[in-house]
Structure formats: structure tokens, C-alpha cells
Amino acid sequence: MSVTAAAGFRAAGVAAGLKSSGGLDVALVVNDGPRSAAAGVFTANRAKANPVLWSQQALEGGSARAVILNSGGANCFTGPFGFQTTHQTAERVAERLSTPSAPIGAIDVQVCSTGLIGVGDESFRQAVLTGVDRAVDALAHEGADAAAGLRAAQAIMTTDSVPKQAVANGEGWVVGGMAKGAGMLAPGLATMLVVLTTDADVTADVLDRALRAATRVTFDRLDSDGCMSTNDTVLLLASGASGITPDEASLTDAVVAVCDDLAQQLQLDAEGASHDITIEVRHAATEDEAVDVARSVARSNLFKAAIFGNDPNWGRVLAAIGTTDASFDPYAVDVAFNGVRVCRAGEPDRPREEVDLTPRATHILIDLFAGDATASIRTNDLTHGYVHENSAYAS
């Protein structure tokens, strides 16, 4: 179940000719209310795509009635023409969804795009607008069921091998979501588009706090290849259709759960990866330092290539953490690979032969002996598959 799990939402996924395969490439998620509260987190990259520039601005009022998403073109670095395309897309959605009793403006429409940077010409524009028409038509027939949610999740896939959906149930209310992303997964958000929906009856301020709390410990700690995208967008919409207002902690827990589930799905589907690595740092002086240390390892190509080769190369772990400013003594650190402590207090401990790195799930434990804070980063290994996908696929 997905974006349609929460009451008050409809979705559609249609083919509009943006993908040369003819596959689904335009998705629409509509919030039928009664509430239209919304919050968003966008890429920290200064090079923001046109849809991000638009959506960030449009969301300032804390409200959104619909999200239109396309794969097959990022509409980034496409100039004023590209920005006009985003604007026209939002206008078309608004026109088509408006009723006399419930008019919708372009400002009520969030726009997300993914695909190649630099793609956004006239034919792209026409295909997206065609997609809007087809998606609105599809909504009318079948918009509120799980199959429609699945098609929306499929329509935003690029190099993803599977659609990604998640749900968490509260007491009488639900949080659901969908995501795309399989590479360029980095700090300050993965290359990904995520739409989360809830029928809880909450304000935009509550949504904003819950979403930021969730992305901080989930998507922001997924660092597949250290690269930050221009199009990252995570949206959370509330319809209020359940009529229930959960306490903020319960809502936050549910949003965290859905984001964590989606973040793990993104990790498992990372381009060309053969290991899904969790780097856990314990006993750091602060949580931020734990994150810094874990991320330094996640960013080490030498470490990542060693994992691909099933090599428990703890020297590369220590060489990576030595580049950080975190509080610890490099010669008082323990490192374990999949439960085998191969380095104790900066010296060799158990023989590397005891470590089994053949499973895909890989756990690196770094104990800094410098405090009480803990954090984990999810990453992947550096493989021939990664090099192949990212050299052969122009994105």
C-alpha cells in the first residue's frame, strides 16, 4: 500500500511518451481533503532544478492539493523555458482538477521531475502536459485504490528496479508513501522523489516538524555514492479525512517508520550494489560526530571497493575516520565487521579470515570510546555494476 493508503487521496500513473520504453512516466497524487496541509524538504544542492524552485516557493503557505511527478527528464539547467514548463504543468493540473465549488490554483500544485539534467525542450513540455491530461482522466476511474498507488510509484522509476512503497498504521489514521531513487543517494537527501500522505487531521506546522525529524534520521543518513542531486524532494500531505488528530509524537513515529522503510528500500535497490552496508558508530561525543565518522567511511571508495571484494579491510576504515574532526583517539578505536572485532584499540585483533562478507547485508561497528552518542549511515559497496550503470547510462 502506498500514497492511497490514507483516506482522502487519489493517485494515477500513466504513460506519456517521456520514457522511450513506453512505460509509465507521469504520476499524480491528489489530496481531496477536507484539509490540504503540506510540508516539504528539498535538496540542499545550490543547483536546484526548475520543479524544486517552483515547489519550494509554492509550498510556503503550508498547503498543497496535488503533486504531479514525471520521470524521463529532470527539467534542470533548462533555463527560463524549463521554468515556464513547470509553471504550465502546475497550471494544467489546477485547471483540470478545479471544480466550481473547489477551485485550485497553480500554487496548490507541487511539481517533481527526475531523469537527465538538461532535458526540458518543447517535446518534453508537450509530453508532460499530455501526461497531466491522461493522469487526471485515469483518476476519475480508479484513483483511490492500491493499484493506482502502485502505478504512480511505477511512473516515477528511473534506474530503479522495483517500485517502492511503505505504510504505517496509527489508531484510526495512516501514513503511506512512495519513493524513487537508485543512485546519487547522498546527504541532505538522496536523489529521490518521495511523496508521503496521511489522513491524520494535523496542521502544516506539525507536518513540517514531523517530516524534518524523520528525514534527519532516515534519508539524510543514506549515502549511497556521496553525490547530491538537483531534484530531491520529499513531500508530506495531510487530508484530515480520518477526522483524528494524533499526538505529535505518534505521528512523528509513523512518519519516521515510513521514511526508514523507504530509505532501506532505496539502499537495497542502489545501482549495481552487491552489499548493503550499515556503518554504526558507537560512543561518539555527539550524534553529529557519530554521523560525520560514519559518513567518512561511507564516502571512502577504497573501503567500498574492499567490501565488494569481501575484504574486511579495517585499515581503510581507520584511514577514513582519521580525516574527520570528531573527538576520539585513532589509537583507541575498535572496529568490527559482521560481528568480528578485527581491530581493538587501533591494533589487529581477530584474524580477518574469521569475517564472512559473503552476505549482502553488511554491518560495520566502530566504537570511538569518546562519549554516549550513536548513529548509523547506510551505504553500498563500489562495484563493477556501479561503474557500468553510471558510465553507460547518461543521467
Place this chain on the structure above:
Amino acid sequence: MSVTAAAGFRAAGVAAGLKSSGGLDVALVVNDGPRSAAAGVFTANRAKANPVLWSQQALEGGSARAVILNSGGANCFTGPFGFQTTHQTAERVAERLSTPSAPIGAIDVQVCSTGLIGVGDESFRQAVLTGVDRAVDALAHEGADAAAGLRAAQAIMTTDSVPKQAVANGEGWVVGGMAKGAGMLAPGLATMLVVLTTDADVTADVLDRALRAATRVTFDRLDSDGCMSTNDTVLLLASGASGITPDEASLTDAVVAVCDDLAQQLQLDAEGASHDITIEVRHAATEDEAVDVARSVARSNLFKAAIFGNDPNWGRVLAAIGTTDASFDPYAVDVAFNGVRVCRAGEPDRPREEVDLTPRATHILIDLFAGDATASIRTNDLTHGYVHENSAYAS
């Protein structure tokens, strides 16, 4: 010509059983004076190998009579036993080189090691000490000729495919050098050992300034894979044997020239690379910002994989520079690949088909239109060869 190009220096390269191939693995460079001025730059990594901890301390007086180097083991994270090995190695060199009229202390001996982290047990120690004896014996026969310099350069190779040497001639004086390094080449020095020699008659202070000026614009701007080593060491020794004291600017120019030559040789020999990439940033607000912007691109795995695939993917360049804090407008930037401007003011310009990325030498030009500063970073592409070497070779 190499470390023996300057008058007053002898060198040796011998096999001591550290390399399983039986190849040369211990090198010795001796400064016969009359002067013994020296300067060094060491890894910025907080995780420093035992030889670095020793040498940094020993060099505080600005003097060194000899440098002993080994491949086949980094002697890093080997605990107090490893530090004692380094100390014993320096003592053995001092004992063997001392004469009644010119006694040498361990403090006069710089020690450098390269190879696997965590290797430094009793058999390692004995092999290194055997290497010291053999190297001193070899010195007596043939130490001052070019062949001896070449053998020293060969003895420090690890995954290097070729020995690396360079020379620059002043008016009556010379600067020569050797280097090893083929991966883990990153900021704040590449994974490399470099020994530079000169017969100019200059003080340690002059050497120190010349060396820091040179490494800042050469080795510090070589960023092959973003990984910083635990053992990086660059030493510059002066014998004064020419009797000539050049002006400081001339000496600095010569040191820069030798370092630049060696840095390029390191780039050309980077593990598994198929492209040698120069990323040039023009019109930055400051030189530091130019370096930051160029390095952000050099660190992007997506960019590096695209170059491997001969794909002039300027979107990945802009996505990388958008992660920096440098002064520029991401939508006013030009990007050219090998002389073809594919992006102008943040929009597509010449068709990507016009770019020929088949040559190994690759030039990326980024114009920020934000000031007058320029800087370049040298890097390599991300290839199947890199993944193979760094997953199959435990280092």
C-alpha cells in the same frame, strides 16, 4: 635522474623479503653533506603511521642525514611494537652509517613505510633490519650513480607500474626526486612517499618554505580517489655540496617543477584509470574557492564514471559544484569538455556529440564568472580497473 642527481647524495635499493615477489623493497638515501638541512610535509590524516609519528618528531630540528624507506608494510596501527620497529630501524641506519669523525644518531634518520595497514610483526621488523644492512652495503659500491637512484625508486613501488623520478637544473645546482603512489591520492597529500634532494646550500627554513609552497600547488591538488593515506611523507634534503646558494624564488621554482612533474607521473599511473583529468576552474572569487569547486567535481563518483564512459555529462559537473559554498551563481556557469562548451550560463550549449573523450588526457573547464582566481585539480576516472584493483588487492 633522481635523488642522486644532486651532488652529495648516495642511494640504494635492495630486496629484503618484504615483497612476496622478491623484488626490491628497501631504499636508502644518504646525505653526505657538508650540510644536512631538511624539511618535510606529512599526512594530514589523524591516523598517522608509526614512521610518520617518528619522522615528524625527528625532523623538528630541521636536519636529516638519511632516509630509509620500505614497501611491503605500512607499519600503521601496529601498536607500540610497530613504533619500536621504526625506532630500531632508525638506530640501525645510524649505527651503520656512523663514522668516528661523523657520528649519526637515530634522530638524524627519517623513516618511511608503505604497504598494508596492520602489517608490522616480528618478521616484518627483521626483514626491514636486514634491508638496512643490505642497503648500507650496496651504498658502498655504487651509491652515487643514477642506477642506484633508480633502484631506490623501484624499491618503494607498491601498485605503481613504473618508478617515478624527476629533476630540475638550476645554475650550478640541482633538485631531484623520486616518488611512489598509485592510489589513495587525495588532498593534504596523495598516498605517496616522496624524497627530494638538492645540492643547493640553503637552510632548513628556506627548504621548508619552498617545500610547502610546492606541495600546496602540486601534490595537494592531486585527488585521484578522495582517500587520504596514513603514511604520506614528502621530504626535501639539502647537501650544500654545490657550494651555491640560489635565491629563494629560483629554488622554489625548481622544487615546484620537480613536484609538479612527479604529481603528474602519479596521476598517469593511478590504479585502473583510463582518463587523466584536469579540472580547471576560472574566474573564481578566490584561489581557495577555485580549488573547492574543482575538488567537488574530482570527488563525484558519478562524474568520474561518466568520463570512463566517454560521456560529457555536464549535469553531473553542475550537480557537484552546487554542493560547495563558493561564490557563484549556478545558473551563470559555463562548462567545457576538451574545448567544447556544452553548457553556457547554466543551459545546454554545443551538442554533446561534438565532444571527443576518447583521448586519455581530459580537460574540464569551469568558468564561474565570480572573480579573477584560477586553480586546477588533477584526478582520474572511476573505472572497472579501479574497482578491480581495490577489491582484489588488500592494501
